[in-house]
Amino acid sequence: MPKNLLSSLGELTAQQKQRLILFCVLIVELAVVIYIGMKLIQVKAVVDRVEVAGNLETTHYRNELVGDPPLLILIILSVIVPLASRRIRREPILLIAVQAVVVGLTVFVLWPLAQVFIEAFKTGYNAKGFSFVQFKRLLEKPSVWKAFSNTMVLGITTSFLATVLGTLIAYTLTMTSLPGKKWLRILTILPLVSPPFAVSFAFLMLFGRRGLITWDLLHITGWNIYGPQGIILAQLISDTPLVILILSSVFTSINRSLEEAAEDLGGTPFHVLRTVTFPLVTPAILTAALLTFISSISDFGNPMLIGGGFQMLATQAYIQMIEMYDLQLGAALAMLLVIPAFIAFLIQHWITNRKSYVTVTSGAQTGYIRKQPTWIKGFLYSLTGFMAFLTILLYGSIFVGAAVNAWGFDHTLTTRNVRGLITALPQIKNSLIVSIGSGIVGGIIGIVIAWLVSRKKFPGKGAIDFSATVMYAIPGTVVGIGYIIAFNAAPYFWTGTFFIIIIAYAFRRLPVGLRTSVAAQKQIDPTLEEASLDLGASRIRTFGKITFPLLNRAFFAGVIYIFIRSMTDLSSAVFLNAGNTQLYTVRMFRVMITGTPSEGAAFAGFLIIIILIALGILSKLTGKSFVDMFRVS
Amino acid sequence: MMTTQIETAPILIKNLTKDYESIRAVSDVSLEVEAGTLVCLLGPSGCGKTTTLRMIAGFEEPTAGQIYIGNEEITDIPPYARPTALVFQSYALFPHMTVYDNIAYGLRARRLPRKDIAAQVAEFIKLMELEGHEKKSPSQLSGGQQQRVALARALVIRPKVLLFDEPLSNLDALLRVRMRGEIRRIQQRLGITSMYVTHDQEEAFSIGDRVALMNKGKLVQMGSPRELYWEPADRFVAEFVGLSNIVPGEVLQSNAEGATVRVLGGTTHCSRPHRSNSGMVSVVLRPEALSIGKPGGEGIPARVVTLAFTGPVARYTVAIDDGTVLTVDIANPRPDQFFEEGSSVTLFLPKEIPSLLE
Numbered sequence: 001m002p003k004n005l006l007s008s009l010g011e012l013t014a015q016q017k018q019r020l021i022l023f024c025v026l027i028v029e030l031a032v033v034i035y036i037g038m039k040l041i042q043v044k045a046v047v048d049r050v051e052v053a054g055n056l057e058t059t060h061y062r063n064e065l066v067g068d069p070p071l072l073i074l075i076i077l078s079v080i081v082p083l084a085s086r087r088i089r090r091e092p093i094l095l096i097a098v099q100a101v102v103v104g105l106t107v108f109v110l111w112p113l114a115q116v117f118i119e120a121f122k123t124g125y126n127a128k129g130f131s132f133v134q135f136k137r138l139l140e141k142p143s144v145w146k147a148f149s150n151t152m153v154l155g156i157t158t159s160f161l162a163t164v165l166g167t168l169i170a171y172t173l174t175m176t177s178l179p180g181k182k183w184l185r186i187l188t189i190l191p192l193v194s195p196p197f198a199v200s201f202a203f204l205m206l207f208g209r210r211g212l213i214t215w216d217l218l219h220i221t222g223w224n225i226y227g228p229q230g231i232i233l234a235q236l237i238s239d240t241p242l243v244i245l246i247l248s249s250v251f252t253s254i255n256r257s258l259e260e261a262a263e264d265l266g267g268t269p270f271h272v273l274r275t276v277t278f279p280l281v282t283p284a285i286l287t288a289a290l291l292t293f294i295s296s297i298s299d300f301g302n303p304m305l306i307g308g309g310f311q312m313l314a315t316q317a318y319i320q321m322i323e324m325y326d327l328q329l330g331a332a333l334a335m336l337l338v339i340p341a342f343i344a345f346l347i348q349h350w351i352t353n354r355k356s357y358v359t360v361t362s363g364a365q366t367g368y369i370r371k372q373p374t375w376i377k378g379f380l381y382s383l384t385g386f387m388a389f390l391t392i393l394l395y396g397s398i399f400v401g402a403a404v405n406a407w408g409f410d411h412t413l414t415t416r417n418v419r420g421l422i423t424a425l426p427q428i429k430n431s432l433i434v435s436i437g438s439g440i441v442g443g444i445i446g447i448v449i450a451w452l453v454s455r456k457k458f459p460g461k462g463a464i465d466f467s468a469t470v471m472y473a474i475p476g477t478v479v480g481i482g483y484i485i486a487f488n489a490a491p492y493f494w495t496g497t498f499f500i501i502i503i504a505y506a507f508r509r510l511p512v513g514l515r516t517s518v519a520a521q522k523q524i525d526p527t528l529e530e531a532s533l534d535l536g537a538s539r540i541r542t543f544g545k546i547t548f549p550l551l552n553r554a555f556f557a558g559v560i561y562i563f564i565r566s567m568t569d570l571s572s573a574v575f576l577n578a579g580n581t582q583l584y585t586v587r588m589f590r591v592m593i594t595g596t597p598s599e600g601a602a603f604a605g606f607l608i609i610i611i612l613i614a615l616g617i618l619s620k621l622t623g624k625s626f627v628d629m630f631r632v633s
Numbered sequence: 634m635m636t637t638q639i640e641t642a643p644i645l646i647k648n649l650t651k652d653y654e655s656i657r658a659v660s661d662v663s664l665e666v667e668a669g670t671l672v673c674l675l676g677p678s679g680c681g682k683t684t685t686l687r688m689i690a691g692f693e694e695p696t697a698g699q700i701y702i703g704n705e706e707i708t709d710i711p712p713y714a715r716p717t718a719l720v721f722q723s724y725a726l727f728p729h730m731t732v733y734d735n736i737a738y739g740l741r742a743r744r745l746p747r748k749d750i751a752a753q754v755a756e757f758i759k760l761m762e763l764e765g766h767e768k769k770s771p772s773q774l775s776g777g778q779q780q781r782v783a784l785a786r787a788l789v790i791r792p793k794v795l796l797f798d799e800p801l802s803n804l805d806a807l808l809r810v811r812m813r814g815e816i817r818r819i820q821q822r823l824g825i826t827s828m829y830v831t832h833d834q835e836e837a838f839s840i841g842d843r844v845a846l847m848n849k850g851k852l853v854q855m856g857s858p859r860e861l862y863w864e865p866a867d868r869f870v871a872e873f874v875g876l877s878n879i880v881p882g883e884v885l886q887s888n889a890e891g892a893t894v895r896v897l898g899g900t901t902h903c904s905r906p907h908r909s910n911s912g913m914v915s916v917v918l919r920p921e922a923l924s925i926g927k928p929g930g931e932g933i934p935a936r937v938v939t940l941a942f943t944g945p946v947a948r949y950t951v952a953i954d955d956g957t958v959l960t961v962d963i964a965n966p967r968p969d970q971f972f973e974e975g976s977s978v979t980l981f982l983p984k985e986i987p988s989l990l991e
Contacts, residue, residue, distance in 0.1 A: 014710045087694045091711045530692055531725035533712040535739030535790055542713075545738075549729050 041067035112482030119331035147311035159293035166243025195568035197301025200234035202394035226308025298475030300571035345473030401601030417602035431584035435566035438505035443559035446513030472511035480575025496578025513558030520554030642703030649698035673841035718787035726771035739790035863987035882916035915990035920962035932979035
């Protein structure tokens with residue numbers, strides 16, 4: 001009989017075979033959805049009441065639904081919606097890819113974020129109904145409004161200062177003949193590779209109450225680095241490199257002939273700068289300002305370490321959730337944090353989607369060298385030099401501090417602090433598992449989504465693109481809160497598992513992995529893939545033989561970027577890790593608060609070395625210079 | 634002598650329609666490409682010809698309609714399972730593979746034994762005169778050679794149907810003429826059913842057995858180049874295919890032998906009968922069918938507006954008394970028979986015209 005069946009299969013037309021395959025795929029998917037449904041929704045018998053008649057106790061049970069029906073409905077919708085498109089229906093691989101992406105984004109991006117909103121409108125734990133009671137509570141707390149205005153003022157200040165500073169330094173590094181530019185370029189963007197709070201830790205080592213410079217060298221006593229001034233300084237060091245990167249690539253790609261044309265038509269140098277050069281770079285400056293604003297208000301580590309009790313939204317939300325166990329108030333605070341970040345993200349999105357006059361490339365290293373008056377040159381050179389000097393000082397003190405007995409007191413060399421890292425081996429292992437895992441998972445998701453959004457036309461593409469990039473605007477604290485609310489309780493109990501940390505990092509860092517992949521995809525002529533399909537290669541073969549070989553560099557860049565960001569993250573980690581999955585940054589943070597400066601420095605130095613190694617590998621893999629590696633972030 | 638054989642099949646398209654949101658790119662197109670023939674899809678840019686071709690290849694899904702190759706419907710089959718091979722406008726040669734690997738690509742996808750692949754690739758390398766280039770990367774080849782690799786890569790999988798998407802638009806004028814001759818020669822030698830998209834009327838006429846002219850998503854007329862030229866279905870065809878003067882005329886009388894038409898104050902005869910016995914029509918006067926001579930005699934008085942001499946042809950624009958301006962081509966002009974701009978001439982209508990428009 002099987003023989004007959006096989007031969008009758010052979011007689012089917014290609015069209016009929018196609019329908020048969022689709023049918024089989026749908027059957028398998030139905031089975032998977034039913035399985036997930038059974039996991040998500042369980043009926044449990046719970047004790048209803050106990051009747052006592054004489055000495056006879058009768059226990060009455062009632063069935064109760066345990067689980068997450070709304071999410072199941074969302075999953076079912078995510079599976080069904082792609083079926084509406086004939087193009088997707090026709091190709092099982094495309095169908096499965098789209099469904100997987102839609103389900104992934106729904107469950108791990110939209111659902112946790114939606115949970116933050118839902119929770120913020122609840123009256124209390126497990127309560128039903130909708131209310132503004134949490135926001136009333138927020139209004140009643142003056143500290144909350146203080147935190148909100150503090151966060152905004154600080155974000156705007158940092159953003160403004162970092163943008164001005166970064167633009168001037170980028171200009172100096174690309175358009176003047178400053179000697180040693182290559183090294184200065186590396187030095188000024190070095191802070192990108194370390195966790196932001198390592199900067200404030202180094203600041204404390206140098207300028208703290210017992211700092212090397214303020215105390216030992218200058219014997220200043222009234223000085224205080226703790227507070228907003230400390231946060232701004234630390235954020236300036238960690239956010240300015242991003243501005244430098246964005247502006248450098250724009251400055252180098254300005255078409256010199258545009259300025260020449262303006263000069264030729266009689267414009268004075270200042271007039272040309274005002275009417276041609278500046279309008280060309282304005283969108284990039286605005287983008288940089290908005291991104292540093294988001295980065296500043298999302299910052300968690302620096303305010304915790306150097307804030308000295310200065311109230312910020314991210315730290316307040318952490319305190320409410322983790323120390324006060326007030327999930328609802330924490331969620332309401334998270335909403336206050338998301339809204340400005342999201343508005344900044346939308347504006348930035350709008351700016352970059354408008355017609356761009358400057359194509360950003362990573363090829364050129366220097367732009368056209370412009371002639372400047374000596375006093376301007378002197379100012380730009382000393383500014384850049386000072387920034388580089390400060391970076392050397394900060395990172396130097398981390399490595400020196402790690403090698404001495406007691407920073408600030410006893411500067412004899414010792415290996416004790418480095419040996420102390422052995423106690424952190426479990427955390428190192430945990431962080432490596434999580435970061436490598438999220439790098440690979442995020443890299444794969446990024447490349448698949450990039451392929452879908454840049455190559456395929458199907459309904460709902462815009463929604464996928466948006467869901468995949470929205471995480472860029474969501475502060476790590478909010479991601480942590482969202483994941484806790486969504487997956488902490490039955491039927492998941494996922495908080496503290498490697499699985500959920502990997503997934504959280506993969507989706508949180510997806511936007512950048514996606515951007516590198518999309519940019520790489522756009523370089524590839526779409527007809528190459530069509531030619532492959534046309535010649536009879538399946539979707540999978542086409543992806544393996546044509547698409548992936550042509551963009552594997554972008555893929556590895558994405559993987560290593562996500563790896564680095566996961567290794568250095570603190571704001572989501574403090575919510576999501578647990579005892580046996582404690583991450584290195586969390587341990588490092590605790591050591592920085594409770595241990596000696598030298599112990600903290602050893603932890604920070606070790607993390608920086610791991611990241612430099614990762615960047616070195618990436619540089620080898622992609623054949624690009626070490627400086628270019630920073631560009632992926 | 635090469636004995637390459639390819640099993641071919643006709644293409645049949647029924648009521649094909651493609652909508653992009655609010656725009657109807659292809660509208661109810663039905664046509665057949667008979668086995669072994671080459672049909673050119675011709676039309677201005679945006680007329681839907683490339684979309685039609687891409688639907689046959691499987692890269693676009695029709696909104697409605699069916700596509701058959703031979704007896705088999707392929708409308709819902711993904712591109713890789715279709716018996717078609719497409720030669721791309723940009724060639725789409727894989728930049729990370731050698732010429733050999735490019736040509737072998739489709740055979741490897743079919744998991745043929747290595748020995749068979751080598752033999753078949755060698756056969757097509759010889760057919761396309763690419764010997765010695767096997768190890769090169771596509772970027773080391775000239776445009777013409779890249780075109781040959783693209784063609785070899787498409788043919789080696791022995792498709793039932795060969796599709797061309799403006800394959801010559803990246804070549805310079807001289808090479809374009811040579812390559813189209815070569816494509817035609819190979820297509821005829823293999824006897825493979827082909828569809829060829831182009832916006833170039835001369836190219837379409839020189840290689841197509843039949844030409845399908847499209848406009849605004851609709852198939853306007855399909856026929857041999859001669860039919861399109863001399864019996865255009867409407868004004869659009871008459872204007873797109875060659876240069877024409879279209880002027881109003883009046884049918885004086887019509888019978889089985891043909892129709893007598895009054896046009897520009899003169900009369901001419903159309904050998905094909907006209908539906909209505911009398912009435913207003915449009916008359917297509919090809920520039921080469923008109924002629925001019927010294928003033929006076931049995932013609933229409935006219936005045937030379939411009940003269941352009943291209944070598945084999947002297948192209949005049951002349952104006953007649955009612956203001957109508959006409960283009961007149963005098964082929965093989967004699968050096969002493971030019972009429973300068975501004976001079977008076979007599980315009981002669983052709984005695985016979987091939988067809989009339991509504």
